[in-house]
Amino acid sequence: xxxxxxxxxxxxxxxxxxxxxxxxxxxxxxxxxxxxxxxxxxxxxxxxxxxxxxxxxxxxxxxxxxxxxxxxxxxxxxxxxxxxxxxxxxxxxxxxxxxxxxxxxxxxxxxxxxxxxxxxxxxxxxxxxxxxxxxxxxxxxxxxxxxxxxxxxxxxxxxxxxxxxxxxxxxxxxxxxxxxxxxxxxxxxxxxxxxxxxxxxxxxxxxxxxxxxxxxxxxxxxxxxxxxxxxxxxxxxxxxxxxxxxxxxxxxxxxxxxxxxxxxxxxxxxxxxxxxxxxxxxxxxxxxxxxxxxxxxxxxxxxxxxxxxxxxxxxxxxxx
Numbered sequence: 001x002x003x004x005x006x007x008x009x010x011x012x013x014x015x016x017x018x019x020x021x022x023x024x025x026x027x028x029x030x031x032x033x034x035x036x037x038x039x040x041x042x043x044x045x046x047x048x049x050x051x052x053x054x055x056x057x058x059x060x061x062x063x064x065x066x067x068x069x070x071x072x073x074x075x076x077x078x079x080x081x082x083x084x085x086x087x088x089x090x091x092x093x094x095x096x097x098x099x100x101x102x103x104x105x106x107x108x109x110x111x112x113x114x115x116x117x118x119x120x121x122x123x124x125x126x127x128x129x130x131x132x133x134x135x136x137x138x139x140x141x142x143x144x145x146x147x148x149x150x151x152x153x154x155x156x157x158x159x160x161x162x163x164x165x166x167x168x169x170x171x172x173x174x175x176x177x178x179x180x181x182x183x184x185x186x187x188x189x190x191x192x193x194x195x196x197x198x199x200x201x202x203x204x205x206x207x208x209x210x211x212x213x214x215x216x217x218x219x220x221x222x223x224x225x226x227x228x229x230x231x232x233x234x235x236x237x238x239x240x241x242x243x244x245x246x247x248x249x250x251x252x253x254x255x256x257x258x259x260x261x262x263x264x265x266x267x268x269x270x271x272x273x274x275x276x277x278x279x280x281x282x283x284x285x286x287x288x289x290x291x292x293x294x295x296x297x298x299x300x301x302x303x304x305x306x307x308x309x310x311x312x313x314x315x316x317x318x319x320x
Contacts, residue, residue, distance in 0.1 A: 024084055024261050028059040031251070032088045034073025036066040039184075040122075040203060040285065044249055045089050047281045048119055051272030056264070069159045070094040071105060078107035082256035084265060087116065090250040092161045095301050096308040101159045103319040109305055114257050115297035117269040119249040120287040123223035124165060125207035125233065127216040129195050137173075137220050137239040140199070144175035152197040153177045154188040162188065164308050165201040165222065165245045167315040169236075172243045192216050201245065204230060205286020222246070229286070248304075249287075250297045266294055 031049050035041045046062050053060035065073030070093045077088030095109035107113075126137065134140035144151055155163035158181045170176065180197050182188040185206055191197045193215040202210075204221060208229050211218035220236045221227050222245035236243045251269055253262060272278055273289035282289045 024264055025056055025058045027085065028061055029053075029056075029084065030061050030063055030086050032073045032077050032086065033062055033064050034066065034070035034089065034091075034094055035064065037064050040205070040287075041089055041091060041249060043285050044120055044282060044287055045251075047278060047285070048251075048269065048272050051275055051278045052265075052268045055268040055271045069098055069157065071098055071102070071107075074098075075106040077252065078112040078254060080254050082114075082254040082258075084253060084257055084261035086254065087265070088113070088252050089119070090115070090252045090301055092164075092247065092304050092308060093159065095250075096304040097159050097161065097164055097312070099305065100309040100312040101317055101319055110302065112255050113252040113301075114255055114262055115294050115301060116251040116253055116262055117266045117294060118290040118292040118297045118300060119251055119269065119273070120282055120289050122247045122287040123204045123221050123227050124162075124201050124245050124247065125204045125211075125218050125222065125230070126169070126220040126236070127189065127192055127200050127202050127207050127211065127218050129192050129198050130214055130216060131195055132198055132217065135217060135219065136234075137236060137241060140219065141173045141175055144173075144177060148176045149178065151177045151199070152180045153199045153201075154180050154182055154191050154197040155200070156185040156188050157181050157183065161245075161247060162201050164311055164315075164317075166199070167317070168245065168311045169201065169241070169243055171311065171314060172236075172241050189216065203247070203286060208286075248290075248300055250301055252297075252301075262294055266292075 031045055033042050033045055049060040049062050065076050074088060074094040080086035098105055099109050134143045153166045188200055189202050189210055192200045204227060207218050210216045218233050221233050222236055224244050270291040273291055279289050
């Protein structure tokens, strides 16, 4: 009798999941952006949230929960009910860098989440001060090696992708620069234009307008291929340094979210990023829209988790 009761209970649970998935979503869905409004993560995911709402005939709300390099909002998602109504945005900072740089993290980047799909990818650019003598990567490397430790590079914060990306560049080239963190990408690139720091690995979408009027020198893109918005900027690999630094946004749900719900959200996300109006808006925001399976998205997170942890350890960036 006990075995029959257990079987019946399992069947009822499975049936409830199916009913739940078939009726999903029957109320507004929240996407938590773990950074402040107005930034790249916020802008991109607001565009996609609206389109996903159109696809699923339901309201998608973006809620900003900033702080602790994205950890506050990400923890909120990890602790939410696994029903598909609270989603999050995973980025390198939240799922690869925080685990490498913080002794205590209130979530596990792999175990506490289920990936839904890749929202977009985007390239970065190495920019130099306008009055700095070098105009390409090789001459910049030579220039830096002539004065080790005397040059500075900026980032948009301690533990940010811009910091760790430059650390990878340092490891690939053998140069030594001092890290100067700023509170955001805008002040970080402004410091380069003013000559207060010599270099910055910036989002390409930010670097292009600054380079167009000579405020910075855009000497390389960090992707494996040249980018249409900066066709004359060679890749790092073209200049002899096989470094690939690509940013990404992955939509995630709390672990334990029913597979049927994940599948429905993945279909809506892919439909949204295929729409031409959405693609145009994302291109304006400086990113490349993606289509993917949940498994593709999880591989991106897993790879970054390993990659950036190794770079941080090699750079001597110890958890605090």
